[in-house]
Amino acid sequence: MELFFNSIGFGLVTASILALAAVGLTLQFGMTNYVNFAYGDFMTLGAYLTWTLNVRLGWPFWPALLVGALLMAIPVLLISRFVLEPFAKRSGPTFHILIVTFAVSLILSNLILAIWGGDFQNFNVGEDAPVNIGPFLLSIQQLGIIGLAAVCMVAIHLLLTRTKLGKAMRAISDDKNLAAVTGIPTQRVTTIVWVLSGMLAGLAGGVLALNVSSFDPNVGVTFLFVIFAAVVFGGIGRPYGAMVGALVIGLVVEVSAVFIPSAYKLDVAFLVLVGVLLVRPDGIMSLLARG
Amino acid sequence: MAEPLLSVTDVVHAYGGVQAVNGCTFEVPEGVICGLIGPNGAGKTTLVDVVAGALHLQRGSVRYAGADVGGWPPDRLARAGLIRTFQLSREFRQLTVLENLLVAATGRIDESLVGALFRRRQIAVAERALVKEARGLLEIFGLDALRNDPAETLSGGQKRLLELARAVMAHPRLLLLDEPMAGINPALMGLLEAHIRRLNSEGITFLMVEHNLGVVDRMCEPVVVMAEGKALAVGSMADHRASDAVVTAYLGRGRPA
Amino acid sequence: MPHDLNYYLATLAVYFLIYCVLTLGLNITFGMAGIFDFSYITFMAIGAYFAGVAVLPPSNVPGLQWILGLNLGFPIDLLIGALAAGVFGLLIGLVAIRRIRSDYLAMVLVAVWTITWSVTSTTIGLFNGQQGLIGVPQPFEAQLGVNPNDYVFVFIPIAAAALAILFAIAYCVERSPFGRALRATREDQDVAAAFGKRTVRLRLTAMVIGCVYAGVAGALTIEFLSAMSPNAWAIIETVIIFSALIVGGRGNVFGAVLGALLVRILIIEGTGLLPTLPDHPELIGATRNILIGLLVIVVLYFRPQGVIPERRRRYFESRKPAADPSSEVTKGG
Numbered sequence: 044m045e046l047f048f049n050s051i052g053f054g055l056v057t058a059s060i061l062a063l064a065a066v067g068l069t070l071q072f073g074m075t076n077y078v079n080f081a082y083g084d085f086m087t088l089g090a091y092l093t094w095t096l097n098v099r100l101g102w103p104f105w106p107a108l109l110v111g112a113l114l115m116a117i118p119v120l121l122i123s124r125f126v127l128e129p130f131a132k133r134s135g136p137t138f139h140i141l142i143v144t145f146a147v148s149l150i151l152s153n154l155i156l157a158i159w160g161g162d163f164q165n166f167n168v169g170e171d172a173p174v175n176i177g178p179f180l181l182s183i184q185q186l187g188i189i190g191l192a193a194v195c196m197v198a199i200h201l202l203l204t205r206t207k208l209g210k211a212m213r214a215i216s217d218d219k220n221l222a223a224v225t226g227i228p229t230q231r232v233t234t235i236v237w238v239l240s241g242m243l244a245g246l247a248g249g250v251l252a253l254n255v256s257s258f259d260p261n262v263g264v265t266f267l268f269v270i271f272a273a274v275v276f277g278g279i280g281r282p283y284g285a286m287v288g289a290l291v292i293g294l295v296v297e298v299s300a301v302f303i304p305s306a307y308k309l310d311v312a313f314l315v316l317v318g319v320l321l322v323r324p325d326g327i328m329s330l331l332a333r334g
Numbered sequence: 335m336a337e338p339l340l341s342v343t344d345v346v347h348a349y350g351g352v353q354a355v356n357g358c359t360f361e362v363p364e365g366v367i368c369g370l371i372g373p374n375g376a377g378k379t380t381l382v383d384v385v386a387g388a389l390h391l392q393r394g395s396v397r398y399a400g401a402d403v404g405g406w407p408p409d410r411l412a413r414a415g416l417i418r419t420f421q422l423s424r425e426f427r428q429l430t431v432l433e434n435l436l437v438a439a440t441g442r443i444d445e446s447l448v449g450a451l452f453r454r455r456q457i458a459v460a461e462r463a464l465v466k467e468a469r470g471l472l473e474i475f476g477l478d479a480l481r482n483d484p485a486e487t488l489s490g491g492q493k494r495l496l497e498l499a500r501a502v503m504a505h506p507r508l509l510l511l512d513e514p515m516a517g518i519n520p521a522l523m524g525l526l527e528a529h530i531r532r533l534n535s536e537g538i539t540f541l542m543v544e545h546n547l548g549v550v551d552r553m554c555e556p557v558v559v560m561a562e563g564k565a566l567a568v569g570s571m572a573d574h575r576a577s578d579a580v581v582t583a584y585l586g587r588g589r590p591a
Numbered sequence: 592m593p594h595d596l597n598y599y600l601a602t603l604a605v606y607f608l609i610y611c612v613l614t615l616g617l618n619i620t621f622g623m624a625g626i627f628d629f630s631y632i633t634f635m636a637i638g639a640y641f642a643g644v645a646v647l648p649p650s651n652v653p654g655l656q657w658i659l660g661l662n663l664g665f666p667i668d669l670l671i672g673a674l675a676a677g678v679f680g681l682l683i684g685l686v687a688i689r690r691i692r693s694d695y696l697a698m699v700l701v702a703v704w705t706i707t708w709s710v711t712s713t714t715i716g717l718f719n720g721q722q723g724l725i726g727v728p729q730p731f732e733a734q735l736g737v738n739p740n741d742y743v744f745v746f747i748p749i750a751a752a753a754l755a756i757l758f759a760i761a762y763c764v765e766r767s768p769f770g771r772a773l774r775a776t777r778e779d780q781d782v783a784a785a786f787g788k789r790t791v792r793l794r795l796t797a798m799v800i801g802c803v804y805a806g807v808a809g810a811l812t813i814e815f816l817s818a819m820s821p822n823a824w825a826i827i828e829t830v831i832i833f834s835a836l837i838v839g840g841r842g843n844v845f846g847a848v849l850g851a852l853l854v855r856i857l858i859i860e861g862t863g864l865l866p867t868l869p870d871h872p873e874l875i876g877a878t879r880n881i882l883i884g885l886l887v888i889v890v891l892y893f894r895p896q897g898v899i900p901e902r903r904r905r906y907f908e909s910r911k912p913a914a915d916p917s918s919e920v921t922k923g924g
Contacts, residue, residue: 409787437783
């Protein structure tokens, strides 16, 4: 039983990491209508930026993480403005853009490799202490991850519902042409969402790397398909769906580790991904009629 | 009395809370050019999509060529001779004009992997015959000079002709045309009308969705009027003009071209 | 020294021949059928691993483990590898190739690579985990008793023969109604179906053919190098094969061969000749991959059809000039 509650606790941590990443990916998809296959490498980049601030410059982890995420704005702006959007603007076959994001992944992962090397790295975080919260046994770092994700989800919710930007985002996500015709500056909003997506990726990458302790340039890519599972589960393009998907996948993955060797627990997400695509490609959230 | 080639009975298709087709019933006898008209939002294109298998038949039944075809996927219907064109021309862009027609000839050439490897000689013979037929068609439609050009390089009007030629190449028994005259200049329109009449005299049955009432007037008999997802009336244009119900629903607000 | 140069060129030739098999396979799956098989390299690995455990005897060294160990000879092991890759591709295709958006399909296939890679790396008992298969006997090595330095000259005709067969098959597919149906499905799946094509079946066939090609390439690789580890099939390898196909020209067999030459030989081997920095051994490889990524983006932007574009076939055209077409409809409305 204790094992079960522990796994639920871990599930919440994984769900938190997933939520940050999945919401970022799904928001960007809502604006651009294509999947960014370089997203895993965005996460990795965020982790390494955080590492540089944390280990090379000696900053404490959490400030390093936040600033690292902010710094993600620069590469993401450059990539989306100068590489991806020029392709998106063309009326040619949409397949080009998927390959382009794949090529960006190739470039980015090798840039990271060239700059930081391929060895496994760790953060400078000192001792981690276990904390008992109700039936759960989590560490301070893990609580930090959950807290960060919770704050971000609330912030996203407020953004979407209370701000003009959020309304514009929802309009564009519904119908880009209609939004443009009604005077919404779609290009500017899209750019802002790219930056937001990149920053969320940076946060997600940083906490993912923290949670696995030792990370290398592949840390984001190997987690990418789990994010896909969460995004597809909730319905691609739906941020609230992504949050639900993150929670479900996170719990399923960790709880499954009670029954199967933990080396394979992420693979369970694959089964969920395939299951959803077979049964309900629009995502589980589409069952709840909303827009 | 022979069974009609197409019978649509109480067909329903709704999506997102909209009852696009709401219990639609009509018949298309073999050998006619049947018109399908109605105000915007009447559900005409949705009905065509359902009949062609592109949309789910949620309720009701569709019978074609003596069989219940509700639930048949589009490819099965096509192989049975039910071919449709699209409102916006959807040519195979990077295939040549000639290849667009060759692709349409399903069932008349071996398109399997095994055939590609081991039956090349028979395929070459069949292909020669198909190419001859296709070029003949292209000649009639005035597109033969463009046969080796990628279909995407054609002008809008040429793509319309290609759409029709390709549909004919499929040897349809029933041809569903979705607004064939939309955006077409008058000269081309006359040409398309002539082609459709000729093909009809050669045995193809047509069901044509059209907004251009002049075209419908000249070519179609019977004409089905759809409104609010139902078939309001079936008859000749003269009958419809005389009917208060139809006039209210549609003709009063429409303009014959 | 001449022998070393011959040896080097011969090795390059083998790499080129094997890479052509990879690009030809992807040309059918992606170039003709339009399927984004982002898991493509996985099937090379499956082919390599199964060929390896088919030819290897059961492991008798402690610490090294693998399944099967059938101790069969060449070319049976290659056929087993190709078959395994094809079956694996079929199983995945049956689940994944359906009427879903192409980016969903790509996501599932990325997941396939990730899972396969992680399972084979962590499960020692399958294919010896992270270390991979080693000591795989090379074809005819025992019978011919050739000096290891000269073995490459034995392997060239083997690889060339495999490529010749697969090239001929790809060429036949390209010119056939089957190939035309694939291309129509690629252009517009809905319209292809509206004209009677069984599009799911067509796409599934194309995917499986590509997987078999990848499997043969994998089997040839492990036969030549005697080893295969997870390092050899990271996900970037799939990107590089895509790059080769896109640069050379997708949708035609000559473009696939040219792409293999340009990317695998010119770029990869070319950058391999650069001096390595002692502190940063990975820098050359990283630079090369960045170059390839940039090249693909540039090619896709300025010349998406590649160096050799898909051939615009003229069917049964005779030399005599065609009769004057009627001029009235050459300008449409």
